[in-house]
Amino acid sequence: MSGPPIMKWLCLFVLFLCMRCEANKPRRGRGSMWWGIAKAGEPNNLSPLSPSVLYMDPAVHATLRRKQRRLARENPGVLAAISKGASMAVAECQHQFKYRRWNCSTRNFLRGKNLFGKIVDRGCRETAFIYAITSAGVTHAVSRACAEGSIESCTCDYSHVDRSPHRARAAAAANVRVWKWGGCSDNIGFGFKFSREFVDTGERGKTLREKMNLHNNEAGRMHVQTEMRQECKCHGMSGSCTVKTCWMRLPTFRSVGDALKDSFDGASRVMMPNTEVEAPSQRNDAAPHRVPRRDRYRFQLRPHNPDHKTPGVKDLVYLESSPGFCEKNPRLGIPGTHGRACNDTSIGVDGCDLMCCGRGYRTETMFVVERCNCTFHWCCEVKCKLCRTEKVVNTCL
Amino acid sequence: MAGTIIENLSGRKLTVLVTFLLLCQVICFLIGGLVAPVPANAQNILGTICKDTSIMKNDTTKWYYYRGAGKCEKIDLDSIHHDVSERDIVFAFQMPVPRESQAYDYSRWQQNLIGVLQVDIRYHSQMEMTSRSAITIDARLAYRNKGDPDDAWKLYTQSTETRVLDCDIDIKSENYLYNCSAVPLFELGSLYHDYYLLNLRLPVDTPDMNAHIGHIQDLWVTVINQNGGFTKVWLSLKTVFFPCIIAILVWFWRRIHILERKPVLLEKMLLSLGIALCFLNAPIEYLTLQYDLPFMLLLGDIRQGIFYAMLFSFWLVFAGEHMLIQDTSAQSSLKQYWRHLSAVAMGCISLFIFDMCERGVQLRNPFYSIWVTDLGTNLALTFIILAGISTGVYFLFLCYMVWQVFLNISQRRQSLPSMSSVRRLRYEGIIYRFMFMMLATLLCAALTVIGFILGQVAEGQWKWDEDIELEYTSAFFTGVYGMWNIYIFSLLVLYAPSHKQWPANENTSDTQNLSEEHEFSPLPSERSEISSLTSFIRKTTID
Secondary structure (H helix, E strand, C coil): CCHHHHHHHHHHHHHHHHHHHHHHHHHHCCCCHHHHHHHHCCCCCCCCCCHHHHHHCHHHHHHCCHHHHHHHHHCCCHHHHHHHHHHHHHHHHHHHCCCCCCCCCCCCCCCCCCCCCHHHHCCCHHHHHHHHHHHHHHHHHHHHHHHHCCCCCCCCCCCCCCCCHHHHHHHHHHHHHHHHHHCCCCHHHHHHHHHHHHHCCCCCCCCHHHHHHHHHHHHHHHHHHHCCEEEEEECCHHHCCCCEEEEEECCCHHHHHHHHHHHHHCCEEEECCCCCCCCCCCCCCCCCCCCCHHHHHCCCCEECCCCCCCCCCCCCEECCCCCCCCCCECCCCECCCCCCEEECCCCCCCEHHHHCCCCCEEEEEEEEEEEEEEEEECCCEEEEEEEEEEEEEEEEC | CCCEHHHHCCHHHHHHHHHHHHHHHHHHHHHHHHHCCCCEEEEEEECEEEECCCCCCCCCCCCCCCCCCCCCCECCCCCCCCCCCHHHEEEEEEECCCECCECCCCCHHHCCEEEEEEEEEECCCCCCCCCCEEEEEEEEEEEECCCCCCCCCEEEEEEEEEEEECEECCCCCCCCECEECCEEEEEECCCCCCEEEEEEECCCCCCCCCCCCCEEEEEEEEEEEECHHHHHHHHHHHHHHHHHHHHHHHHHHHHHHHCCCCCCHHHHHHHHHHHHHHHHHCCHHHHHHCCCCCCHHHHHHHHHHHHHHHHHHHHHHHHHHCCCCCCCCCCCCHHHHHHHHHHHHHHHHHHHHHHHHHHHHHHHCCCCCCCCCHHHHHHHHHHHHHHHHHHHHHHHHHHHHHHHHHHHHHHHHHHHHHCCHHHHHHHHHHHHHHHHHHHHHHHHHHHHHHHHHHHHHHCCCEECCCCCEECHHHHHHHHHHHHHHHHHHHHHHHCCECCCCCHHHHHCCCHHHHHHHHHHCCCCCCCCCCCHHHHHHHHHHHC
8 A cells, every 4th residue: 555655755756865865966067077088198197199009098098089089090299289288278377376275276187077076067267267277288288389390280271271071181282372363361269269179078068067168168279369369460561560571379378377367356157148048040041951150159148147247258257256265175085274384474365364274284394405596508407506594384284 | 835734624524534444443442442452461470489399500401390290399498398498499480371281382473471570579577678678680581382202301591680679568477478569571572482481590509698587478470472463553554554643644745746846845744754664563563473573572663653753843843844943945945843853863862772671681691680670770761851851842842843833823814814815715724724633743642642541541431331341442543543643644745735726826817916926026935836835934934
């Protein structure tokens, strides 16, 4: 008599559990595992000199989605660039957040775990920054590799040829003509497009969190593009400026990081717009069966506070407030600020009051031997003196 | 009495001609804007850092490159071994960069190659670089052609050069880069071969050499080549203009030869202007498709220089011939203009010397630049300033003369009412058409200057419409080029002597005409065949 209801409840409970894990799992968006490549490229894992070896590495293989693997296969040399870009992004993130409670620490890279820890499960500011900087890192590194010629499959022209992998072969022949007729476009074009394809894999833009990721990835790329600086050369009659050719120079990644940090400080909290995603307007009537990929990026997020202006393409967006980073929180993978160094004279976030969250700090005086008065001789010789200096080190309790 | 064609052309015919020429002008502009790509293309190339494994470091048969069989061993400057010295480090630049998994090659349509060096220097608080420090570069350029084996690089040129790095930094913090301005590296006047390879080394032969350049992180070379499409459009324009101008020149000269008198100065000037334009128009760039002609950049400068010199001289003489600074009885000659023309000559000669010092020497050593040494910079600046002063003096002269002509004409206009109606109408027409030509000249000059300024301000593409992409820079070049061709074409047509006899002279029964014929008698030699405007002014001056 009481059997069926119990079974029913049990079923419901199991179903509920399933739904929970279903709901939990894809929350952060699914395209973030490739970050692990930053650690996979480290020398103890394999030599970054040989891209083929990098591809074969099972640790790398496991971090990539199927489409990302395909992209890596189709563009030899790109994996080394991505790896470099990712580690550059991690280093830059750690530099920018050196003096903050959250210091962009990465965990030991293990299969199936996220490089930055569980913090990326939360749609907070820090996560926004991580997405943006890694996307920027890939854009930057791939553009750079194109300039070096270590990725030979960089596209020549974007304005005329619709880049789809199947038509790439036919387009290649046409592109030789393009090159001889009007030259090739800037490398950033390929870096940008490639980053979209590679980094945004799996972010379908359906849920709000995926939209947030897409937006922040795009913001990272935009920052690389807008930080580029123009250089010109006059080469007209007798070298005069009657003919002037200009080109864009790739920024240093440090300046991209600085710009993104500014965006982090001014990031806007968003929510879903009332009207659902506007119907993807068909720009290209010739291919009505396939919604153009570009439309994934055509959405507008609404600020949480209606008084604020809507976030622009270069602004970072987040969904929920950041957790406290003071105490250790294993559930979110937060190590806490115990044992962190702080600055007792500062009143900013790196100051001991804020950094140690009012727990107090320990002051130690120690003698440090460090290099000083260096002279640099090209290429490989740095002559330094060793100086013994007294240093006061404050550590959070 | 016969004059030039412009004086005898009916208003309707003139309108038709001007409309036709304007149409040609618009076509020239549109060809540049719609068909041609940007004039030049720039490609950023990041230097691959290779390890020099050879024992003899001066061996120019050993080349380092990163693509193809026999590629070098790449090293990372950040994690460098202690046994590596500066002699083991080579920055390799393979041009052009591959795209679409294909090894692109240079086409001879791409004409020339200019290299610019950019240095990424990392800031270290421990070792700040001194501003304007010199960098010494051992540069070697090699070439290879299609079908050659991957390692068959042959030496093109080699040189050790010093450049001054002009760097500053906004944020003095670790790992930031100095903001260094680009330094010119090389200029190849011909792009004859398919692939080029640049190997740069930074030698330290003396303790002071390359000592204050800071921590070099990367070297970038930006190579600029003329676009093949632009060359094709440009050459097509030349191929069209060249025979047109030749034909009109022949026609012009035949017309003058039919006359009984000798050609006057203005006609000689017109002829030489036409010849200078033909020299500029001659599509000798076709030869570069077959032969290696590194002097083409220099020759291009010289051709343009000659044309501008002739155009400027022509304007002077044109204004002067309508001003009567000379003795009316004598046949005017160039000697009377020596003061004015010396300004033109001076400017041209100083620019020519400068060009020979820069692009002339580059024929021998493509890495040479006059701007890198202080002496060279001063010398170059001297010549350029001299040319600038000459241009200023020239324009002062020209403006003064044009002002005089207008003064003259307005004076003569006052005496017009006393003339017979037929003659008055004719003279008014002549003055109008002279003004018309002056206006055309001014318009051409103004359009050139405005177009140039707009191009500098707008930078790049202009969009009037979403669908129409107008390549403004190319449109400006083809437009201006076409404009001066059309200008000179119309000068040759309109200032050629006319065969038409003035009907008023023959079938008029006006008695006043007789007396006016009589008035002309002091100038019998110029009665029939000189430009009637000139004779008109001369006559009234004598009055």
